[in-house]
Structure formats: structure tokens, C-alpha cells
Amino acid sequence: SRPWMSPPNLLYMSLAVVATSALSAFSPLAKARAPAPKLQEPPTEFCYGLPGNIAPIAGGWDPANLLGGASKDQVYRYREAEITHCRVGMLASAGFLVQETFHPLFSADGGPAIEQIPKLPPALWFLMTLGIGVCEARRIQKGWANPYEGMENVQALKPDYYPGDLGFDPLGLKPSDPAEFRRMQERELSNGRLAMLAAAGFLAQEAVTGKTWGAEDNAFTKFLLGGYFSQEATEIARDSLTLP
Secondary structure, X not given: OOHHHOHHHHHHHHHHHHHHHHHHOOOHHHHHOOOOOOOOOOOOOHHHHOOOOOOOOOOOOOOXXXXXXXXXXXXXXXXXXXXXXXXXXXXXXXXXXXXXXXXXXXXXXXXXXXXXXXXXXXXXXXXXXXXXXXXXXXXXXXXXXXXXXXXXXXXXXXXOOOOOOOOOOOOOXXXXXXXXXXXXXXXXXXXXXXXXXXXXXXXXXXXXXXXXXXXXXXXXXXXXXXXXXXXXXXXXXXXXXXXX
């Protein structure tokens, strides 16, 4: 006979198995065996429907595959970074264009902007740093979650924040129609992307040539059209001499 097969022993063994199964739910091993969360489903629209997927590179242009497996929160952070740099690029490009002829803060002795900036008075450096700090602090408070409230808030946007929407519209230019507002967003992105390339071009040109963009542009124009202008000037002078 098998003593361990007797009814009392079978009852004890059954209770032990049930107890072990119940307690294992609270063990660290059970937590390790917990089912993995479901993977996030890929978006049905490029960039989760954010504006900016426009011609001539429309159709999901992402050569570096930055959006591969990216969550909606990550994509929104990318857009926040892009639109911020777009706006800075537009200001920088406008600054390059304006400072050639209007530069009350500089010594007006000409030369590339990168050589003019160190000549600014220290007080102006302090004011510029303070102004940039105030603007960035306002942007962070508006759109970014508080990291002191939890580690999940580190480098995370607020759930109700839309990238780039700082609520700053002193001229009331924001359209009430959603379709028109989306077109305005796409125009801002298009101009901002172009401005980032333009500002990088200004910086590279001045660093390589040591000349301002205006002086280099005039030299290039003369190189391309100098012969034409010289010929036209000669013909005008000859015609004036032949007039009665």
C-alpha cells in the first residue's frame, strides 16, 4: 500500500498546493512573471496627425526613422523642440538681414556678426540673458510637467498641452476656424524650417569668408552679372555721346 495516497494525506497535499498558489501571487517571482503591457498601436496618421507633413516632402518623410516606435508623447516632444527652434531661427535670420544696415547696439565698424557680438557692453549681455531666461521659464511653466511630482514627469509635456501653443497672441492673429488654423501652423513650420537653414547658412558663410552676407552677396552678384552690367554701362555711355 501507499500511505501517502490515503484520503487524509491527499487532503493535506491539496491544501498545501492551494496555499502555495495563493501566496505565490504576492511573491517577487510572481511580479516578475506578470504579463507584459500591450505594445502601443502604431498611429494611423503620420506624426499622430500633427501639421507639417506638407509638400514637397509630404508622405511621411522620416529618413532617420526618428518616429519608428515613438509614442505620442515622444512625437509631441519632438514637435515642441522643432517649433521652438523654428521660431528662434526666424528671429536669427531676421537679425542677420537687419543688422547690416541698422545696428544701434553695435560699434558700426562692419564685419561679421559673430565678431560684433563680443563687443556688446556687459550690461546688455546681462539683460539678454535675463530676457532669454524669463521667456524659457514661461515656456517651461506653460508646457512641461513638474519633474518634482514624479519621475514619469521628467522631460515630459503636460497632458493637456499642445506643442507650441504658449497662449501668446497679442495681435489676435489666431484663426477661429480649425482648418485655417492648421494652414497657419503649416506656414509657420515651413517658414521656420527655411529660417533654420538660412541662419545656419549665414553663420557658415561668415565663418568661412570672414565677410558679412551683404558684402559676399554683392561680390557674388558682380561675379555672375558683372560682365552684363559692364556692357550695359558701356552702351549707355556710347549712346549718350552720340546724342545731338
